[in-house]
Amino acid sequence: MFNLNTMRAIGKLVAKQAREKAAADPMAANDIIDMAPLLRPWKEGKWSKGDVCVYDNLARLCLLDHDSTGNPTWSPAYETALWAVYHGRDAEHALPFKAEGHNPYMSGEWCTEEGDAYECIVDNTVWPPSVLPQNWRKGSDA
Numbered sequence: 001m002f003n004l005n006t007m008r009a010i011g012k013l014v015a016k017q018a019r020e021k022a023a024a025d026p027m028a029a030n031d032i033i034d035m036a037p038l039l040r041p042w043k044e045g046k047w048s049k050g051d052v053c054v055y056d057n058l059a060r061l062c063l064l065d066h067d068s069t070g071n072p073t074w075s076p077a078y079e080t081a082l083w084a085v086y087h088g089r090d091a092e093h094a095l096p097f098k099a100e101g102h103n104p105y106m107s108g109e110w111c112t113e114e115g116d117a118y119e120c121i122v123d124n125t126v127w128p129p130s131v132l133p134q135n136w137r138k139g140s141d142a
Helices: 004-024 029-038
Strands: 052-055 058-062 083-085 110-113 116-120 136-138
Touching (some): 004 029, 029 052, 029 058
16 A cells, blocks of 8 residues: 555656656657646746647647746636647547647638537647537537
């Protein structure tokens, strides 16, 4: 039986491995989405390009080196040019659509809208399925 300190140490090790994998392989979107509960939450401070954090329950990739110390509005919610949400690569990992002009959906990436999963079929899509349906294929049709 593990004691509490051992369980904490195991949890820290697993979280560290998750962060390292996320930083090493930005193309592993599904894995990173699965690991989101283990990734460090966003907080004010220094961030480097390639860092991964969780904000608003979504895994996000840091796009530019920056220091948000003393700048709480530099969070991913306000400074979307500094952060990109990971897009799922299958229906199981589809997350709610996020409109981010610098982080468009590419073919093969998925989102959800009103409870349905959609696969993007046209690169550089920045509009949701309800607005630009010809760029999306509903999950049951994929």
